[in-house]
Amino acid sequence: MSPRHHLQKRPTAWAIAAAFALQGMVAQAATLTVTVLAKDGQPLADAVVIVEPANPGKRLAPAPIKAEIQQEKLQFVPKISVIPLGSEVLFSNLDRYDHHVRGLPAGLAGLNASPETGFTLMLPARVDGKKPSSATETLNEAGPLQLGCHLHGSMRASIYVADSPWVVKTNDEGVATVDNLPEGSAKVRLWYPRQLVEQPATAVKVTAASAVEVPTSINQPRRRR
Numbered sequence: 001m002s003p004r005h006h007l008q009k010r011p012t013a014w015a016i017a018a019a020f021a022l023q024g025m026v027a028q029a030a031t032l033t034v035t036v037l038a039k040d041g042q043p044l045a046d047a048v049v050i051v052e053p054a055n056p057g058k059r060l061a062p063a064p065i066k067a068e069i070q071q072e073k074l075q076f077v078p079k080i081s082v083i084p085l086g087s088e089v090l091f092s093n094l095d096r097y098d099h100h101v102r103g104l105p106a107g108l109a110g111l112n113a114s115p116e117t118g119f120t121l122m123l124p125a126r127v128d129g130k131k132p133s134s135a136t137e138t139l140n141e142a143g144p145l146q147l148g149c150h151l152h153g154s155m156r157a158s159i160y161v162a163d164s165p166w167v168v169k170t171n172d173e174g175v176a177t178v179d180n181l182p183e184g185s186a187k188v189r190l191w192y193p194r195q196l197v198e199q200p201a202t203a204v205k206v207t208a209a210s211a212v213e214v215p216t217s218i219n220q221p222r223r224r225r
């Protein structure tokens with residue numbers, strides 16, 4: 001090898017910069033914007049969007065958080081939460097009635113559950129001049145949970161306990177923006193409370209800025225409040 005040839009082979013500053021840029025592109029976080037439509041074709045809020053990349057790579061579990069769910073005017077607020085696995089949830093009762101928080105796996109698993117399954121909290125009625133009663137629960141199992149109250153059958157809510165960072169609830173425009181995805185093929189699954197039939201997964205190609213519309217046969221809930 002001549003010295004000259006050797007010189008030519010040496011990577012130039014430009015080549016090094018290009019290599020870094022390329023590396024940056026490969027590692028670049030991609031975004032998928034998912035719009036979920038109800039049976040009537042209108043945006044569906046509060047649907048849980050779960051993106052499952054074909055090659056998730058070294059996926060990090062989402063960091064646990066401290067979440068809050070309140071009981072107010074005979075309702076759970078919020079009605080649907082996406083909370084990372086291992087998080088602690090603070091439940092508070094702001095009403096002047098006693099409430100329970102009965103947490104059970106959603107769907108059939110919950111129907112067949114024994115009394116020991118899930119968790120039960122008792123939150124006494126609010127008393128003037130005192131802090132509302134509250135209790136915490138740590139979510140140690142991934143998947144959807146339904147919340148109820150033994151005293152008030154209409155009090156219903158859900159928590160989707162996420163073991164992946166790619167689980168996002170749709171906003172009022174029916175949109176869930178899922179960030180930091182690896183590029184490439186992925187599946188989009190949905191979870192929605194009271195859903196009778198599981199929606200088939202949607203295959204997508206995730207790019208730097210990709211979007212998909214997912215029509216469903218889910219009925220719009222009646223107008224809330």
Ligand SMILES: [Cu+2]
Pocket residue numbers: 098099100149150151152155
């Ligand atoms: Cu209650």
